[in-house]
Amino acid sequence: MKITAADTIVTSPGRNFVTLRITTEDGITGLGDGTLNGRELAVASYLSDHVAPLLIGRDAARIEDTWQYLYRGAYWRRGPVTMAAVAAVDTALWDIKAKAAGMPLYQLLGGASRTGALAYGHASGRDVPEILDSVRAHLAQGYRAIRIQSGIPGLDSVYGVAASGAGGGDRYDYEPARRSGDGPPRPVEEVWDTRAYLRHVPRVFEAVRAEFGPELPLLHDGHHRMTPIQAARLGKDLEPYDLFWLEDATPAEDPTALRLVRQHTTTPLAIGEVFNSPHDYGVLLSERLIDYVRSAVTHVGGVTAMRKLLDLAALYGIKSGIHGPTDISPVGMAAALHLDLAVHNFGIQEYMRHSAGTLEVFRTSYRFGEGLLHPSDQPGLGVELDETAAARFPYAPAYLPVNRLTDGTVHDW
Template sequence: VADIEDVWQSSYVSSYWRNGPVLNNALSGVDQALWDIKGKVAGMPVYDLLGGKSREAAAVYVIPKGGSRTEYEEDIQALLEQGFHHLKLGSWHPDRPEDEGPRVVTPKTSDDRVSLFEPAPHARDIVGAFEHFRTTFGANPEILYDVHERLPPIQGVALAKDVEQYKPFFLEDVLSPEDNDYHRLIREQTCTPLAMGELYSNPQEMVPMVKDRLIDFIRVHVSTIGGITPARKLAALCEAFNVRTAWHGSADVSPVGHASNFMLDMNVWNFGIQEASCYKNTHKTLKEVFPGVPEVRNGYMWPSGKPGHGVDLNEELAARFPPKNIGGRKLWGDARRNDGTVIRP
């Protein structure tokens, strides 16, 4: 723990090949653990080791859910009443007639075509979701939307223009990393705020987007770039170009991973927003298995001030909850167009 930087740098080149998501996630496991141990040895939260707090709490966003329009709207209303001000609208459009094309992801029974997806109906649905939200819930709640890159680049440009009138907080992952240069075209035609980075694992994917101010929020998955050590450097780079952080924090990120994100959120000046999916409804069991998880109230995540990441793991209790088998469905590789073409996220 005395040489976290040296451990990171030597591990980074240990296999010669580098910057892949598998190696980076393994490296991140070591890195995040070392920062946690160092904080506990020092009796300080990790954000204090990084230089201290820049704020008292971190604003978060969550994702409404529902099996019908009524359920979806009821969940949105409940979240607003709980104090959440930032909501990310997901790929949910259950009321579109089938003759307008398949829904965003429509399950199929055959093994080789698990789901169907068509970009044009998807883009129309997104605009409709924005319009319906603003009509129903007004101008005050902040809307975020995750496109998940599945549109052809020129349709992504058109979408960013179409939703500008609804004042989104940001539009996320409009384009695939392979299409990064198209962000210049979006910038020339609209002021819709853009968030990007969930699929990035190589610094050279991020640097041009930041230095050329092609995005407003950097949304990398902290473990996929190698942990806290590189993430704090990325945040410092972004600060120089007024790009804010919005670390990826989906429901498949563990409470320990969320706590690691949160340590950075509390420290960096250019923090923007934090995805906090697993804290939408913090279950009692979650708090028991991971004692010390941050408190979320009134749309903010609040630090406990405990050493390290502030979170522990009850291994004995965790053993009672083995991973569930979610089946063989490979959502990202099996989403296809009507003609069978694989859709690239």
Template sequence: MKITRVETFAVPPRWLFCRIETDDGLVGWGEPVVEGRAATVRTAVHELAEQFLVGADPLRVEDHWQLMTKGSFYRGGPVLSSAVAGLDQALWDIAGKAFGAPAHQLLGGPVRERARAYCWVGGDAPAEVRDQVAAQVEAGFTAVKMNGSGRMDRLPNVADLRRIAARAEAAREALGPEGDFAVDFHGRFSVAGAIRAVGVLEPYAPMFVEEPVLPEHTHLLERVTGATSLPVATGERLFSRAEVLPALRAGVAVLQPDLSHAGGLSETRRIAALAETYDVAIAPHCPLGPLALAASLQLAFCTPNFLIQEQSIGIHYHSGAELLDYVADPEVFRFHAGHLLRPTGPGLGVEIDERAVRAADGTAESWHNPVWRHPDGSFAEW
């Protein structure tokens, strides 16, 4: 069996899919994308495919990963690691189809039968947060995630801290003592500011506090983890075992590798094993499309230290398309009391509606994240 063609599709709302075709008719799908840099990643996918994949045996998945990540003198970074991630997903999809088994079966078999999932809630005011969380509880979810704040000075003032606490209080009231909420700070604080902000959340016991500082300040993260009893999470902007190691040493409780950024199933499987040696849980980052979610679930079902799965079905900032629009059979993504059941289909376990993908290709508007500024005109972290 040989790889004969690699295609990419830029589809709404902001996703990039890749399709690997073989000479015996097997097809694998993946999702290589950096949000806001889809066109750049698309170029990288085709460069890697032309150099390493076309004409090769698709079942040499690990060898392909080694070549794609190490076959150039300049390595790494989100663009290249995301391009590798999507291609790696597609290769595992083919491998599973060739052997008639889900990818997680090839990676050691299932360790659970269902995976807990959380959904995002928006809302700036506490009343909005309370209503949105209550709606998700009514829908059967037991966990949600929300932003801790909007635009923020590196050192929050008293009013900022009160707003953060009020949102957390509203979420806790809606969830009760049995439910969980996570708070994402998007690296908007300095280390000192993060310690202040995390401190006001302690009475409300969030499941974890995400990215209290920027990934480039991971070497300072131990100051935050050492100042709080709350679990600290990070990892969506760390793309390899080498990059997550300082976070593990800093005492994080949860790692959040992204299956479409951190080298695909091959590398995130190894990241999860490394995290296990530090007694750290895995909660895959996934505000993306159906293939990223499908790959994340394959990891979830063969990973002992899996905690919870992010997913973007119904997320508040999708515009122009929804995750299920590209899935031929959405049953695999149906929620059961806030959980997703173990997929049993071969490969990534999801059947893509190829006609819908081809029709949508090229219709996505070029998406870039907002650029924020402080009142004095200086740059502010989004």
């Protein structure tokens, strides 16, 4: 089953996506997601200039060998651009293998371990009444687990908080990567105050628990903005509200920072969305410093790398919490859902609904109901790309925001 074509498709139905489509000599096609939010064209070039020529003539069935060939063969290993490209190839080859077998991918991964994957949605608001409304709206949509992000008094905009009422669409839509207006594209700059945040967030969770009771699983994302001792304090302050997890408490480059956080709090911890290799998890798994692995299939090196990572985590009793914001394309989301259904140590799946424009380009078959996601039983990943629709949405430069402290110092966004 030789590979005859490997095409990189960049499309922007409201936000940018990089998709690799691999075609075999017998006409089977597979899709892989290589989207790297804000740096999309670097992955597109890596794929079309440096990877696609190597794929032509290779046996599409040799997934592990191709992964090792691209990973070790480049000499320059890891990094977000390289690993998103490797992930795109790997995911497309798994799509092809499952289509050739006439099975949904989860069957090749060992079959279903559950009936569906518990999904969490993103509730947010500028103040407590808006947050309570947002939680109610998510419960009405069927979510059974909810992430809570809040505006902070004195700050104009905060990560994870939807611009309520803006744009005339769903008032809970949230898209941090902003396209340029007039002039050259520049990231929006936001202002941040960690002390104000630490004072406010426990009050928010107190209000949410008082309104919705003790059972609803609640999550929160710290977005890598705290020092270890600040994160330790927040974890302690949130213990009365029984979080499902506190995510990205400290900057991701130093996993050992979580040792100090762990010593001070029993709030469960999750991290990994900006990691780009299973190797990034070394001490986090072996010292049991986290409870959930947060990588995206798209950014950790594909289905092959994610399966190995989750199997290693399982040996330490650590569960999955695969990254699933809207900058993971429906192709990357479908790959996550097949893993969610198959692995024993599934924890929860992040699920932000894609826009109508995105779902026009990517024809999905996965389904959401009663709080659970299912990848569908179509052969392969169960996602098709409508190339005509994709061509109607050309690439548009967009950047994630840059963050500064109140004195102007650049801080983690």
